[in-house]
Amino acid sequence: MKALIFAAGMGNRLRPITDTTPKALVPVGGKPMLEHVILKLKAAGFDQIVINIHHLGEQIIDFLKANQNFGVTIYISDERDYLLDTGGGIKKAEPFLQGNEPFLVHNVDILSNVDLLQLYRLHQSSPKALATLLVSRRKTSRYLLFNKENQLCGWRNRETGEVKSYYPYFDPEQYREYAFSGIHVISPEIFRWMEEWTGKFPIINFYLSICAKTKILAYPADKLELLDVGKPETLRQADEWLSRQNQL
Numbered sequence: 001m002k003a004l005i006f007a008a009g010m011g012n013r014l015r016p017i018t019d020t021t022p023k024a025l026v027p028v029g030g031k032p033m034l035e036h037v038i039l040k041l042k043a044a045g046f047d048q049i050v051i052n053i054h055h056l057g058e059q060i061i062d063f064l065k066a067n068q069n070f071g072v073t074i075y076i077s078d079e080r081d082y083l084l085d086t087g088g089g090i091k092k093a094e095p096f097l098q099g100n101e102p103f104l105v106h107n108v109d110i111l112s113n114v115d116l117l118q119l120y121r122l123h124q125s126s127p128k129a130l131a132t133l134l135v136s137r138r139k140t141s142r143y144l145l146f147n148k149e150n151q152l153c154g155w156r157n158r159e160t161g162e163v164k165s166y167y168p169y170f171d172p173e174q175y176r177e178y179a180f181s182g183i184h185v186i187s188p189e190i191f192r193w194m195e196e197w198t199g200k201f202p203i204i205n206f207y208l209s210i211c212a213k214t215k216i217l218a219y220p221a222d223k224l225e226l227l228d229v230g231k232p233e234t235l236r237q238a239d240e241w242l243s244r245q246n247q248l
Contacts, residue, residue, distance in 0.1 A: 001120065002103040003046040004093055005037055006086060006182075008054035008079050009108070013231050022056040024108045025063055028229050029242040033108050034060065038070050044116035046104065050096045052077040052089045086203040090186070091194050098188055105203075107182030109230035111238065113245055114183065114221050122219055123185035129215045130193070131186045131207065135178035136224045144204070144218070145175035152216035155208055166212045178218055180204065181226055 011023030018026065024034040034051070041049060049072055053060050057080045064074055077093040084092055090105065097103045102123055104116060114134055123132035133152070135144065145154040145165070154165030156172045163172050184203075193210055207216050225245070229238045 001044075001046045002048045002050070002097055002099070002101065003041050004050045004052070004077075004090065004097060004103060004105045005034065005041075005108050006052060006089060006105070007034055007060060007108040008052040008057070008083055008089060009230070010055045010083070011230065014235065018055070020056075022053075022059050023230060024051075024060055026229075026235070028111070028235065028238040032063065033111075033229060034063070035067075035070070036111060037106055037108055038072070038074075040116065041104070041106065042070060042072050044120070046072070046116070048073045048075070048096075050075045050077050050093045052079050052084075052093060054079045054083045083200065085200045087194070087197065087201040087206045088199055090203060091191065091197065094191050098191060100188065102185050102187045104185050105183070107230075109228060110182045110226065111229055111241065111245075112181065112183065112224065112226040114181075114224060114226075116183075119183070119219055119221070120185050123187075123217075126215070126217055129187065129217050130190055130210075131184055132217045132219050133207075134181040134183040134224070135218045135220050136181060136226060137177075137220070138179045138226065140179040142179075143177035144180055145172055146178060146218045147175055150176075150218040150220070152207060152211040152218065155204065164208050166209060176218075178220060181224070182228070 007024035009023050011018030025032040075096045141159040142157050147153050156163050227234055227241050229235050
């Protein structure tokens, strides 16, 4: 099974730490964020992992070599010349991800208790689903909007009031609000949908542009616990969070 880890981010929210250390290698609970995600993927059965790099990317390459790639096959999708955002990053990694099987995408700065294999299998069992997004009810300013069949239909920013949808006469009040986790499973057919998209673009904008034509599904996992450790305040909470997870 294949997975892509987004490890190319600048980590601006964690400065000055990330002035000299890539965000992916910032330690959490005594181990770099990247190591936590690789080991979680490996434990779930993912044996081919693509990692995209940009800021201080050579440190990530050296880290992987020093740890013998943690016993899995790792490919580097090199964005050191130009950072492509999440959608562009997926498209650039196509040579490693193409084939007949879905692949899982995981932000490097997300810790969660989700069963990644269960999420992957759920996507496989959803006929014609192009992507399955792990979501939750957690409080945020920006929400994805889904219908009663858990299909993506729009997006809303609660702070600014901005709404995006390609559906005519779209009323956001008629839809369920979920926060995206940064973890999703995607079918390789996505690359056909991306043919006209080039350069740098966010995956959420791409999903919103096609969700009226194809299935982008939500997976609101029961009892999901998730921590975004890309922020200073949550980085400080991470040790306690990990300790609690290990005790469950």
